[in-house]
Amino acid sequence: MIVILLLSSIAPLALLGIISYSSFHSFLQNTLKNAIQENVKKDLIGIDNIFKNMNFASQQIALDMEISSKISTYLTTDDILEKKQIRLDVQKRMALINYSSPHAGIIAILDGSDKKVVLNNSPVVDVIDPDLHPVVVKVNGIGYHAPHPSANKYREETEPLVFSLSRKVTDYQKNTSYYLYLESNFRSLPQLFNGQHYGEPVTHLLLNPDGMVVYSSDTGRFPVGSEWTPESASRKDFMHFEAVSDQQWRTVVVMEGEAFSAEVNAWFYKFVMIVLFALALCLLLAFVAWRSIYRPLQVFRKEIERMGEQQAIRSRKLLHLSEFDDVLGRFYEMRTRVYDLVREIERREQARSRFEVEKLRYQINPHFIHNTLNTVQVIAKIQKQDEIVRLITYFTRILHYNLGKEGAFVQVRQEIANLKDYIALQQIRYNHAFQMKVQVDPDVEGVTVPRFILQPLVENALYHGFKNDEGVITVLACREADGHIRIEVADNGVGMSGEQVAALLPEQGESRGRSGMGIGLPFVQQLIKSYYGNEYGIQIESEPGRGTTLTIRVPDRVKEGTADD
CATH class of the missing domain: 3.30.450.20 (PAS domain)
Known part of the structure; x- marks a missing residue:
């Protein structure tokens, strides 16, 4: 600087x-x-x-x-x-x-x-x-x-x-x-040859037309009768000036140029003094600026070091410079937020540890249920109870699928297979009181989608769509012209009003009802937004007496950075 x-x-x-x-x-x-x-x-x-x-x-x-x-x-x-x-x-x-x-x-x-x-x-x-x-x-x-x-x-x-x-x-x-x-x-003669006109003593010469000196105010250097030439001035720093009359006689003035040099030297000395003064003033201003900038920077450095050493929050300092106080105030705000985030991360890590313990504990119950169901299935086969065997078989596959053994993402064909097991189980439960139609384009079967997005839609159609024995549920999966995947679940049930539709997908923070297995449509809505973005979700079209259609329209891949966790 x-x-x-x-x-x-x-x-x-x-x-x-x-x-x-x-x-x-x-x-x-x-x-x-x-x-x-x-x-x-x-x-x-x-x-x-x-x-x-x-x-x-x-x-x-x-x-x-x-x-x-x-x-x-x-x-x-x-x-x-x-x-x-x-x-x-x-x-x-x-x-x-x-x-x-x-x-x-x-x-x-x-x-x-x-x-x-x-x-x-x-x-x-x-x-x-x-x-x-x-x-x-x-x-x-x-x-x-x-x-x-x-x-x-x-x-x-x-x-x-x-x-x-x-x-x-x-x-x-x-x-x-x-x-x-x-x-x-x-x-x-004194009025003519006056040295004051030139600012310094000069030598006056008069030359005849032949260039001979006929008058000299300095006969030692320019004697009368000598021939005048510019070189006769003998010194390079001498200056001479001539004027020629009509009769070719001349006047010559020879001067040492001391006035000229004196003016240049006087200007040079003044300029040197100005330069020295400017340098001294510049150094003084640099010292003042150094103190004004370096000391606040030292405060910043020490505050950053304390923050890196995770020292306790100390009292705020004021530098009495508006710019630095503003920046330092923002730093203190950032430090407070960083400390809050660190405490939040520590709290979440503790909660995550507790969650892992709870997860291990809750995994015990599904395994116990699987083992129990397998025992019941074996006894049912021995007793030749085929209906019970099919029921337990469907239920075991659905339970296995819903517990997430395949991971967070599955192919459409896997989601459809699980949906068919769920429908078969529900048909046994409701004594085949409804029909199920599934139409899936072969081009869509290999597309990866989040696990467990179809079953809640069909579950909603079963619980809210039918009041008679002629119910039909249609599941459609196809690819649109722009490359998006379209999944529809439609029923010919009693339909819903606008208020009922709004209640199915409440805004964040509102109380939501729980249906079926306690997961419901809000779970699917949040799942789609998490993996595809807020511009995607479930579209519901329904009128009383004319059935309900649930539509999911998503890209053929999830957004970048989404982990299969």
Whole structure:
């Protein structure tokens, strides 16, 4: 029972665990990875927006002919007042660009020959060489640079890196050229490369179209200038996600997957705790069920042992469990009935012993009568009293037959032979005052029937059927179409009323009259029902003044299990 309870608890939990793990794993593999991939795409879109914003800001200077011309004049004129005015105009435009562009930071004009800073909107270093900064992509002569330290003259080491844009502007009319240098502000990179979006620290990479690393948040593992391949992550449990821009530069995020593993481990630990709790609860319930079932079973076992040892009836016990109390109550009732049956069997065995003694004693009288009759028969022969000899001969055969020397069953021919002796004896007694007709089919003579079923029927016809000297008794035995044996005893006597017919075969328990030799029709009725079943018996048809017909209809064999006792 405990094993079944454990299996019934573990099996659903195991199935639930497998399904939950596969679903959870699928969710993390698909949903979480898709979310990370979307964040990588958002990073790429954010960088692309920064580049576009800086490009738009640069266009406001490079493509503005007036500003561009003033910058060319500034590079070629020696007039200090004119330069001052041009500086104010350019710085005013730079301030407007900073105000209108959310990502624009430092804006500087570099000399086309030596990269010295000519004009700027913030304090910067004297020389800015964009070629020293890694290039993410170069489009139409415009270089988009990966994050690098700012050119701010007063920059601190802890300040975030910045994106930058450089474009060369040439004034063919004045034969001058300069570089427009524009940086993103300090907030751009931290807003993009934020590890909180991924749930754990990650490594951000920027790759140029050739697959070279131009920016790495972990230069120890992924140095700038190295070639990126997925195998370069070096560990199998690392996960990487990529997003590709229209210009084929890429953003890559490399993560160890600790958040993924942590979620799986947290789920696994919770599931293990649930399993352990379920097992503990299952064992507790099994122990309670064991006590609830085993103890009543012990009571049953002890009660059965006492019953087998035939101990005296003890007081009944209550288990205070309705189901067991009901079963135990039925057991006590069965025990009472069994003890009653045992006492009844003992009583019957004692009665049977007494009956055997009585039977032996009553057998003495028939033997004495036989011996006496044989003596009378011998004396009658000596005295030549033939009538007395025939009378004693018939009576001796009838007595011998009725005492059951042939057993409980005889053939029809034996029953007919005994009946003829009985009729012959009665004809002597009544001086041949009636006639006897016997019709027996040869097919029926060998059929076995209970002994002593015909004589009481004929006896009833003699005692109740005749009041004159023209009486006729007809005995018929034949086989019917369905195989049953039909025996009829009919007389042409005075007949009987319905009440008289009912009195011949009273119901069980009613007082019954005794006729003839004290056996009568009720004996034959009970004999037939005992050997053939309750659906068989004697049928009586009689009307006053028209005689009586007694009919027995039985199968050609007695029912199974009937002993010849």
